[in-house]
Amino acid sequence: MARLFGTDGVRGLANAELTPELAMAVAASAARVLAAHDRSHRPVAVVGRDPRASGEMLDAAVVAGLTSAGADVRRAGVLPTPAVAHLVADTGADLGVVISASHNPMPDNGIKLFAEGGHKLPDGIEDEIEQELDRPGTRPTGAEIGRVTALEGAVDRYVDHLLTAAPQRLAGLRVVVDCANGAASEAAPVAYRRAGAEVVAINASPNGININEECGSTHIDGLRAAVVEHGADLGIAHDGDADRCLAVNAAGDEVDGDEILAVLALAMADAGELAERTVVATVMSNLGLHLAMREHGLQLRTTAVGDRYVLDELYAGGYSLGGEQSGHLVLPGHATTGDGLLTALRLMGRMAATGKSLAELAGVMQRLPQVLVNVRVADKAAVVESRQVATAVADVETELGEKGRVLLRPSGTEQLVRVMVEAPDQETAQAAADRLAGVVSAAS
Structure with missing residues (x-):
């Protein structure tokens, strides 16, 4: 039997492969496993989701599964994946659950779990959760059943964190942000405006059906046109759960994850924030990134393809910046997972601090065919x-x-x-x- 958990949680066609019954079972099993590891208190879980229609159904199933196993739930509503990870740490919760299929088409959905501190759940714990799925457990009754409360002010708490992690004011910058009709639709415009930028938001009206539909980081032609139309300094494209960030310069040319990684690497090196003067990327990173890092006296370490391998290398070496060509960047000093909004704020902060255009900054790297x-x-x-x-x-x-x-x-x-x-x-x-x-x- 294939392993239930893939490289990014459990994912599949909603209500066919990823059913509410499976979602409920995974959530209940996760709560039981956590309780078995620490019996000093009943587990507390933060649950968030992207706005796709099936998320409503799966959210209800996940909450039912958690509470049926005796875990208390703090329901965060529609929120980016990195926001849920942050709130797990910020609230002292034991578990985070994100219901999202990221950049996948609307009919898909997924369940991603975060451990205490907002870190990716270890493989061993995922294996325990999978093994516990079909084992009958003792269900609590009466006052031992978990309770559900709303996590008030979740977006504001997350944005406050972002502005602390990326404090550079963005006054004078005009940015078009494509929210992919996804989880960033509220948080991204709020964050960029509070940082001082003039913001034009597109694809920021999710209706449960239109997430990732010809928009966002996998379809940037609309963003290119909007940047030119509005005379913006740049465009930012997020995916459905906002853990990715791609960009477009003022001329409408794409700036991919490798180029953003190069810009942030030099910025962090200048600020003395780039640990060991080293950047982590995957083997699929463009050769131009390798050459640019070498030219500026920085080291580039490569991993297998997948954000989990980038994260493993970052933590193993104590490094402070890593990412993928897809725009999934991680700054471990400020986030435990890829955070598209943090990446965008850091990128725009470099523009504001230097007074340089995005085209000029990204020009540090020559992308090879x-x-x-x-x-x-x-x-x-x-x-x-x-x-x-x-x-x-x-x-x-x-x-x-x-x-x-x-x-x-x-x-x-x-x-x-x-x-x-x-x-x-x-x-x-x-x-x-x-x-x-x-x-x-x-x-x-």
Whole structure:
């Protein structure tokens, strides 16, 4: 049987794969496991969600599951994922539950759990929760049943935290923010206005159905047009649960997560905040980021793809900045998970502090053309061990030299091998990727 918890909680098609019965069982099991680890008090959980329609149903199921196992619930309502993580720590709760499928289409939903302090739940605890799902537990009765209260002022508490973590005033900046009709729809405009920026909010009217629909960080064409139309200094794009941030400069050109990472790395290095003068990114980060960090005397450590691996490396090395090309950035000194609003405030703060445009700041990194080809194979393990493939990769690497890069990565879930090539120009990258894809296909 496949593991229930993926790299980012439990996720699936709402009411088909992720049913209210499953949501209730996961929540009840989580409460029982927490209670078993600490019997000094009854567990307290903060529950928040994004605005997709199925979240109403799943929220009710999660709350029922928690209280049926004797946990008290503080209901936060619609709130970004990083806000729930912060409020778990801020209120001294034992557990955080976020009902969201992030950037996924509206029909999907998910359940993400945070441990005490707002940290990602350890794999071992997730395994215990999964093992407890089908075991009948003793249900409390009477006064031992958990109680439910509203967590008042949740958005304001979160915004207060953001403004403490990113105190630079943004007076004089005009920003268009695309809220993806998601969890950032209230919090992001409030945070940016309170920081002093002039804010134009788009896709900030969630109706339960329109989350991520041709908007947000996965569809930025509308943001590009709005930035130019309003003569804004920049645009910010969030995803459905607001743990990501991509940007658009004044000309409407995209600034991706790697470029934002480069801007923040230099800002933190200048301020003496970049621990060990080191940045953490994944193996899929653009070669341009590697070259930019090297040019400025900074170290770049790479991990496997996935924010959990970035987090692991950040904590293991005591580093202070990491992220992914997707715009999922983590600043462990201020947040326990990716926080798109914090990232945006820090990015705009750099603009305000230096008086430079976003295009000028992002120009510190030259993004190389990157081509990714997914090759379906019969046996991905055979491809990884193939001498023919290794020789072809070595040949391309020799041809590209320091001006390019090759990465072959087997899919973790399918019989696919991902061929990624970066080169000084698109034609060279495409030709090399196609060539290697042919070798990979033949070797399987």
